[in-house]
Amino acid sequence: MKNQKNYSMIYLALAGILILGLSACSDGSSPLSGGDKPQEAISELSRQDLADYPLEELAGLAEGNTAFALDLYQQLASREGNLFYSPYSISSALAMTYAGAEGETARQMAAVFHFLEDEDLLHAGFNALDQHLEGLAELDIPEDQGDPFQLNIANAIWGQKDYHFEQDFLDTLAVNYGAGLRLLDYIQAPEESRQTINQWVSDQTQEKIRDLIPEGAIDSDTRLVLSNAIYFKATWMEPFEESLTENGVFHGLNGEELDVPMMSLGPDASIPHYKGDGFQAVALPYLGGQVSMLVLIPDEGSFKEFEGALSSAVLEQVVSEMVYTPVQLLFPKFEFETEISLADTLAAMGMPQAFSGAADFSGMTGDEDLFISDVFHKAYIGVDEEGTEAAAATAVVMKLTAAPMNPLQLTVDRPFLFAIRDHQTNSILFMGRVVSP
Missing domain, CATH: 2.30.39.10 (Alpha-1-antitrypsin, domain 1)
Structure with missing residues (x-):
């Protein structure tokens, strides 16, 4: 763990992926045979139950997430056509990454995402907010009023077999994000690894998001992939009358x-x-x-x-x-999909070091040998008379x-x-x- 920083239906589906690769100075790890089913190197700690976390204590986290959402919107506004994304999914994936960032890399990330200065409160806040949001699916809705509210938030980290990851980093992700380390072989089987992660994303989003990571994005220098997926489906309180469309x-x-x-x-x-x-x-x-x-x-x-x-x-x-x-x-009524590579955008917003050989993610591995190669984000939304489905106080x-x-x-x-x-x-x-x- 690092020291605190002193700075500062509609149908809907969406997912975010962050890929970390080796910097040029690293010698990587020894090759392994590919094709095996992913194993897990999970922390001995379980996710902390924060169902009763005071929601008023999430105000600072929510304000920061909103500020990032609007900052990112202004960066993406120059794109042509429709636009759809989940600032919450992106923030969650990068918060997991931030748990292993140090020094100037961490400072830049915190400024871009408006993260809380107290890192323990930051990760606990994401945990509490995740559990609060998923708890909304347990609201008592009479069957005759519409389909049950669904909101599923899933996190996973995918690491190279036999590559060293710091126990504090794994514990932080297990306790606050419920994310165990799933082991793949990027060195010998990069394409199979890509397909495994894409299948997980598809499963978590009810197949609304497919092929999130494009061909060639994962190679033998990849060492870690962090993924976040959100699936949301809800019925309008005041449904539109289909016969009037x-x-x-x-x-x-x-x-x-x-x-x-x-x-x-x-x-x-x-x-x-x-x-x-x-x-x-x-x-x-x-x-x-x-x-x-x-x-x-x-x-x-x-x-x-x-x-x-x-x-x-x-x-x-x-x-x-x-x-x-x-x-x-x-x-x-509308339905469309947005696919974004966020590396250049996030670098332009103020965190270029994370995407360069100067990146310091030593909180993950003990060495400064990793950098973010890209952040892929894909989201689908469709709006109809009944409600919304999404994958992505x-x-x-x-x-x-x-x-x-x-x-x-x-x-x-x-x-x-x-x-x-x-x-x-x-x-x-x-x-x-x-x-x-």
């Missing part, structure tokens, strides 16, 4: 007109709504009332300006000032307005942003934008 026009960023299925909610539905300067927002809760999709709809022609100004303060204001309002909502207080004479008419027929949030901790699980349903 009709094709409508969606206006793209460049003025193109797209013919897309538009779902209809209302006119009797009452959902959280906010009217801001140049945009509107609605929240679409899932059954159980603890998680919702926050949808931000900029006025026509102002999407890029709004996107560039999006901040934690804006989200805070929107969430805190929403009021339940009768809304007749038209909302597009104090409850929000919302005031009830007096019902207007007529419901508010809101047609989401232009580019919008969205985030799937846990109300109690204010954690952003998934985030994205739709410019072409």
Whole structure:
């Protein structure tokens, strides 16, 4: 363990993979025969049960995760087309890596991810937040209201056979992330190792994420892969009526007109709504009332300006000032996948050392012989009348307005942003934008 740092359905599937390889100065480990079933070198310690962890103590972790989510969004906004990712999945995978980082490498990572200065609290916080989120699946939802809420978060680390890993590092991951070290043979069987990890990701995400690690990304210099997968499936609290879905026009960023299925909610539905300067927002809760999709709809022609100004303060204001309002909502069905290599992006955000030969992950191995070769992230989302499926705090207080004479008419027929949030901790699980349903 290192010293504390003094700095600072919708259908949805997603997964993150981080690959560490040898730096040029390392001689690696001795070759081993390939093709064997993965063994595990697990810590003797079991995952700590933090089901009763005070949620208010997660505020700092959630704030840091939100700050990273928005920082990353601004980096990815220049990409063309739709965008979808899980800041929570990415943060979790990198937090496991951070457990083995030292010196300047650790300082840069902490700054980019807005990690807590107290590392013990950081890892315990991720453990508690994981358990809180997975506990949402145990909410008592009557069978006649919809399918049960599903949220599964899985972590795994995949190391080279006979390669030395520090016991403190393995213990930290076992106690806080429930991740045992699974042994593969990257030296003799890199392709088989890649397929094994990809199959694990596919299994954890109900086959929504396949072939996460591309061919050639794992080679004989690979020594460690850290993986995180999230699967989420939930039913809308106010489901859209399928018989009312009709094709409508969606206006793209460049003025193109797209013919897309538009779902209809209302006119009797009452959902959280906010009217801001140049945009509107609605929240679409899932059954159980603890998680919702926050949808931000900029006025026509102002999407890029709004996107560039999006901040934690804006989200805070929107969430805190929403009021339940009768809304007749038209909302597009959509389904797409985003695949991202994050190495260059994270380096540009302020942690270049982790991706270079100067990286210090000696907390993992005892030597400064590892660096991150890439971070692969893949996410799928599909939205329909029933709810969401994904693979990849104090409850929000919302005031009830007096019902207007007529419901508010809101047609989401232009580019919008969205985030799937846990109300109690204010954690952003998934985030994205739709410019072409």
